[in-house]
Amino acid sequence: MSVTVRVPAKVNVQLAVGPARPDGFHDLANVFLAVGLYDEITATPADTLRVTCEGPGSDQVPLDHSNLAARAALALAARYGREPAVHLHIDKDIPVAGGMAGGSADGAGALLACDALWGTGASREELLDICAELGSDVPFSLVGGAALGTGRGERLTELKVGGTFHWVFAMAERGLSTPAVFREFDRLGEGADIPEPAASQAVLDALASGDPGALAVAVSNDLQPAALSLFPELSDTLAAGRAAGALAALVSGSGPTTAFLAGDADGATVIAGVLRASGTCASVRVAEGAVAGATVV
Numbered sequence: 109m110s111v112t113v114r115v116p117a118k119v120n121v122q123l124a125v126g127p128a129r130p131d132g133f134h135d136l137a138n139v140f141l142a143v144g145l146y147d148e149i150t151a152t153p154a155d156t157l158r159v160t161c162e163g164p165g166s167d168q169v170p171l172d173h174s175n176l177a178a179r180a181a182l183a184l185a186a187r188y189g190r191e192p193a194v195h196l197h198i199d200k201d202i203p204v205a206g207g208m209a210g211g212s213a214d215g216a217g218a219l220l221a222c223d224a225l226w227g228t229g230a231s232r233e234e235l236l237d238i239c240a241e242l243g244s245d246v247p248f249s250l251v252g253g254a255a256l257g258t259g260r261g262e263r264l265t266e267l268k269v270g271g272t273f274h275w276v277f278a279m280a281e282r283g284l285s286t287p288a289v290f291r292e293f294d295r296l297g298e299g300a301d302i303p304e305p306a307a308s309q310a311v312l313d314a315l316a317s318g319d320p321g322a323l324a325v326a327v328s329n330d331l332q333p334a335a336l337s338l339f340p341e342l343s344d345t346l347a348a349g350r351a352a353g354a355l356a357a358l359v360s361g362s363g364p365t366t367a368f369l370a371g372d373a374d375g376a377t378v379i380a381g382v383l384r385a386s387g388t389c390a391s392v393r394v395a396e397g398a399v400a401g402a403t404v405v
């Protein structure tokens with residue numbers, strides 16, 4: 109018997125970053141939107157814990173116990189006093205090290221898959237606790253939809269979404285390390301008075317109304333200058349998407365994936381075509397949001 113779980117990627121429609129905390133993390137006001145690019149995680153009984161991965165970028169995914177899927181299985185097994193005897197296979201479609209929470213998706217997916225396979229019956233709260241131990245973005249991968257993440261992003265408040273938003277994502281030739289982007293944020297802000305992060309009412313209202321024009325003027329990403337500083341070529345991708353008619357163009361989270369908001373599905377197709385022909389990115393995908401979080405299929 110096997111259990112397969114499908115988990116979406118995310119884009120941050122607001123990412124407000126506070127000063128570095130004593131523990132090295134940053135307080136955030138992180139407005140997540142789950143979008144329809146998916147990893148699938150299949151859990152099958154096995155003699156010992158084993159991870160395999162296929163799909164674009166899978167050669168950059170660790171297959172040892174540092175993999176977030178393996179860490180999720182180990183955490184659940186430890187909590188329920190059982191052996192983590194499971195083969196976790198990741199079918200990857202979320203760009204690796206792309207700022208779209210692919211590793212987090214695999215962590216949340218493996219947790220849900222093992223819970224179902226082992227009949228653990230963990231409560232939603234327990235699963236969310238384990239997710240928060242695994243990483244700041246992992247709880248959102250479980251929940252999906254749209255949510256405001258506070259603290260380091262792990263404390264979630266679900267948000268209303270009043271319509272479908274059409275996105276285009278441009279994948280870069282190489283990845284960016286999330287800790288490196290936060291370090292660059294600190295370096296760029298040295299000596300400045302960085303305010304405590306707060307959710308933007310304009311972003312929350314735009315999500316609730318489902319109006320892409322309103323969302324386009326409200327989106328923001330405090331990590332964008334740091335990502336552009338480490339990866340200046342991303343400015344060309346952003347410019348190409350804007351010229352193609354994107355209502356908004358921004359770096360997704362810590363990058364380097366760039367995200368383009370379209371007015372409708374046809375607009376997204378046009379933007380995707382222009383970006384593909386622009387030579388400013390490695391590949392291009394179209395996806396809608398909000399979509400559901402980790403789901404057993």
Ligand SMILES: C[C@@](CO)(OP(=O)(O)O)[C@H](O)COP(=O)(O)OP(=O)(O)OC[C@H]1O[C@@H](n2ccc(N)nc2=O)[C@H](O)[C@@H]1O
Binds near residue numbers: 134209
């Ligand atoms: C920036 C965001 C935006 O959603 O995601 P990505 O764009 O990378 O996917 C997240 O905050 C990333 O979350 P996640 O990838 O789970 O990060 P974690 O494993 O918890 O932390 C990795 C490292 O990022 C930095 N970090 C992360 C979260 C946070 N609030 N403050 C931080 O300073 C720390 O250096 C930490 O050691």
Ligand SMILES: Nc1ncnc2c1ncn2[C@@H]1O[C@H](COP(=O)(O)OP(=O)(O)O)[C@@H](O)[C@H]1O
Binds near residue numbers: 168170362363
């Ligand atoms: N299951 C996983 N899938 C992808 N990367 C993983 C996974 N587990 C651990 N990692 C590590 O996490 C790093 C960040 O990857 P990822 O989560 O895809 O990007 P991001 O944090 O930018 O959204 C990778 O470079 C890789 O070393």
